[in-house]
Amino acid sequence: MSLPIWMSDFIQNYGFWALMLSSFIAATLFPASSSALMFAAMAAGMSPLKAFISASVGNSAGCAVNYWLGYLIGKPLIPKLQRSRSGRKAIDYTQKYGVWSLFISWAPFIGDPITIAAGIFRISFFNFVAIAISLRIIGYLFLTLFFI
Numbered sequence: 001m002s003l004p005i006w007m008s009d010f011i012q013n014y015g016f017w018a019l020m021l022s023s024f025i026a027a028t029l030f031p032a033s034s035s036a037l038m039f040a041a042m043a044a045g046m047s048p049l050k051a052f053i054s055a056s057v058g059n060s061a062g063c064a065v066n067y068w069l070g071y072l073i074g075k076p077l078i079p080k081l082q083r084s085r086s087g088r089k090a091i092d093y094t095q096k097y098g099v100w101s102l103f104i105s106w107a108p109f110i111g112d113p114i115t116i117a118a119g120i121f122r123i124s125f126f127n128f129v130a131i132a133i134s135l136r137i138i139g140y141l142f143l144t145l146f147f148i
Contacts, residue, residue: 015041016050020058027062027112034059035143042147052144059140060133063105063115067128070119077120081113090114094121102131106139 019041026032038055042048070077081087090113093101102123105114118128 015046016054019046019051019054023055023058024062024065027059027115028065031109033108035139038140038143039147042144048144048148051147052140056137056140059136063112063133063136064129066112066115067119067125067132070116071122071125072119074120077116081116084113086110087113090117091120094118094123099123099127099131102128103135105132106135 019037022032022037023034026034026037034055038051041051041054046054078091081091086109089110090101093104093110094114094117098121101114102118105111105118115128115132118132
């Protein structure tokens with residue numbers, strides 16, 4: 001996936017904080033690949049350690065926001081999620097498998113809707129952090145090691 005020019009420039013000009021904000025947004029609002037953002041930052045000269053920390057913190061915070069939006073707003077979000085194929089799958093998986101659905105919350109397309117569904121269906125936040133956020137951080141660790 002190639003990044004839009006403005007996003008590459010943003011990361012190149014603002015570094016650590018830009019990657020953190022972009023990774024946060026990629027987890028919440030826009031369909032973007034935080035992995036691609038992290039690679040772009042490292043390719044632009046950011047140290048792998050800084051990129052790993054920045055992407056991990058930003059994306060983890062975005063996931064937590066998704067969870068709490070689902071938890072606080074709840075059932076009214078279900079029709080909105082059901083409008084997309086990945087949203088429907090996220091609801092189905094979360095209803096069917098509960099906490100176990102979090103093991104695929106790192107996956108592209110379906111992962112972010114699962115983090116919202118986890119809040120809607122009241123999966124324990126402790127379990128959410130232990131599984132969903134840990135898996136994302138582990139994923140960034142592997143990407144960092146791959147880049148080095």
